[in-house]
Amino acid sequence: MSLALVGAGREAAVSPKLWRDDFPILGERVHGKPLAYLDNAATTQKPQAVIDALAGYYAHDNANVHRGVHTLSQRATDAYEAARAKVRGFINARQAEEIVFVRGATEAINLVAASFARPRLAPGDEIVLSAMEHHSNIVPWQLACAATGAVLKVVPIGDDGAFLPEAYEALLGPRTKLVAMTHLSNALGTVTPARWIVERAHAAGVPVLLDGAQAISHLAVDVGALGCDFYAFSGHKVFGPTGIGVLYGKAERLRSMVPYQGGGDMIRTVTFEESRFADIPYRFEAGTPNIAGAVGLGAALDYVSAVGMGAIAAHERELVAYATRELERIPGLRIVGTAKEKASIVSFTLxxxxxxDIGTIVDHAGVAIRAGHHCAMPVMQRFGIPGTARASFALYNTLDEVDALVAGVDEARRMFR
Amino acid sequence: MTAALRELYQDVVFDHARTPRNRRRPARSSHQAQGHNPLCGDKVTVHLDVADGVIRDAAFEGEGCAIATASASLMTEALKGKPVEEAERLLEGFHHMVTDPQAAAHPELGKLEVLAGVREFPVRVKCATLAWHTFHAALHGGHAPVSTEDGQ
Structure with a gap:
């Protein structure tokens, strides 16, 4: 079925209209204008199904998990573990125990840096990452390097923001102990050849962590096919709640790792002489977890699966192509990040x-975009700019919203002329 | 364009953003400091030449948004020739003007009043105050760059 959206000279292959009704916040008005939410790379909005799941959990099932013998505790435990099973299915992990619930992608990466990398790093060892990483896939490794004497090796990117395969291969060496790479750049929209990256690293005996914070709501993520050792993502960027995220780790990797934090729920037995740690994934889930968040994330993944990643990707491709074409008609506007393989993000300077100033002016037209360095300062240094304006799309965005953005940016240009 | 936007981006602001005054590295300076707004990456360096308790010269270097650039430009114009004590009162008055929604008129601020509209844009207040924070740091020493995220 192909529903045309109203507008001159453009047809949408997929209509987001039905999906929009699932997101109550999209009915908000900003400065008297309909909200055009184009800041999805920062966080996504939540469908009613997720809001209901959170409320339903607190209204009917709330208790602590893995502890009580009472009925509610069992229900809460079942709901929490059902969410883990949903995550497993969504990313095609082999077993639910390979899914560790954390606060977000940042904590997932810090966990791997602390519990996997640090004990294995020696002075002069190398961690390979790319020049388009988010700060959360740079700083944890810098901390690990500072503690161990290891060093970072940075794969450069092309002038179009593309991943450079030859440069990557050249950096894989005998001292490489880990590759930590984005799957989809939050500042440029570049999609990396993740499967190939993992293959090359594994051929050199090097484990790989993929930062999937952006990719998770735009690409079909199959950790089995990718072959990665670790995959990190946040719930709130895939229509779930904030404060919940996932570290996927291959079971044998997770089993080889020391705990990240100590506390309740991560131990088998405790005496003052010694504690014995629980099996994976509980070893990495000290303390009462974000149970409602996990339940909400499960509902979000159900929602995405029902819509279908293929439909989402096709719709976003169209939005990116249309936004790129229309924005480029504005004199003095330059798109930053024009790699062939890109998704969901249009970063630009004027x-x-x-x-x-662009951000403030388009906000008054109801359009929410991000302005600045997008927590990827090295990317901005690479392109010699202080920052960009960034429109980032999700399944519920429309071509009309792109038009509102383009009109707002053009107004900014005319004001500053 | 909304009224609030017009209030923010006045002609004087555009003028100082396009053609900043005193954006240079002065030959003589007794005090200087660097300021940084980590939220947007903007950086500014403020140079002062103070003698006998009077700011003889004020200049800045750096690139920023229209509000940050205009504010730095207007600030250096206002500071030049002012006794240090008076300049510090100006800093207080400016800070009050851009942060307090109930702030009355500040005739002593003169031309700086064109930036009053920024108080309707809480996320942009730091753009307007970056140069002033840096001015304060320059006067009072301290070698670490100031950040809009320190304290307050």
Missing amino acids: EGVHPH
Whole structure:
């Protein structure tokens, strides 16, 4: 079925209209204008199904998990573990125990840096990452390097923001102990050849962590096919709640790792002489977890599966192509990040107008975009710019919203002329 | 364009953003400091030449948004020739003007009043105050760059 959206000279292959009704916040008005939410790379909005799952959990099932003998505790435990099973299915992990619930992608990466990397790193060892990483896939490794004497090796990117395969292969060496790579750049939209990256690293005997914070809501993520050792993502970027995220780790990797934090729920037995740690994944889930968050994330993944990643990707491809074409008609506008393989993000600069000013001006047209360095300062240094304005799309965005963005940016240009 | 936007981006602001005054590295300076707004990555360096308790010269270097650039430009114009004590009162008055929604008129601020509209844009207040924080740091020493995220 192909529903045309109203508008001159453009047809949408997929209509987001029905999906929009699932997201109550999209009915908000900003400065008297309909909200055009184009900041999905920062966080996504939540469908009613997720909001209901959170409320339903607290209204009917709330108790602590893995502890009580009473009925509610059992229900809460079942709901929490059902969410883990949903995550397993969504990313095609082999076993539910390979799914560790954490606060978000940041904590997932810090966990691997602390519990996997640090004990294995020696002075002069190398961690390979790319020049387009988010700060959360840089700083944890810098901390690990500072503690161990290991060093970072940075794969450069092309002028179009593309991943450079030859440069990557050249950096894989005898001292490489880990590859930590984005799956989809939050600042440029570049999609990396993750499967190939993993293959090359594994051929050199090097484990790989993929930062999937952006990719999770735009690409079909299959950790079995990718072959990665670790995959990190946040619930809130895939229509789930904030404060819940996932570290996927191959079971044998997770089993080889020391705990990240100590506390309740991560131990088998405790005496003052010694504690014995629980099996995976509980070894890495000290303390009462974000149970409602996990339940909400499960509902979000159900929602995405029902819509279908293929439909989402096709719709976003169209939005990116349309936004790119329309924005490029604005004099002085430059798209930053034009790699062939890209998704969901259009980053740009406008001659003579700082991204912050663009952000403020389009906000008054109801359009929410991000302006700044997008927690990827090295990317901005690479392109010699202080920051960009960034529109980032999700399944519920429309071509009309792109039009509102383009009109707002053009107004900024005219104001500053 | 909304009224609030017009209030923020006044002609004087555009003028100072396009053609900043005193954006240079002065030959003589007794005090200087660097300021940084980590939220957007903007950086500014403020140079002062103070003698006998009077700011003889004020200049800045750096690139930023229209609000940050205009604010730095207007600030250096306002500071030049002012006794240090008076300049510090100006800093207080400016900070009050851009942060307090109930703030009355500040005639002593003169031309700086064109930035009053920024108080309707809480996320942009730091753009307007970056140069002033840096000015304060320059006067009072301290070698670490100031950040809009320190304290307050």
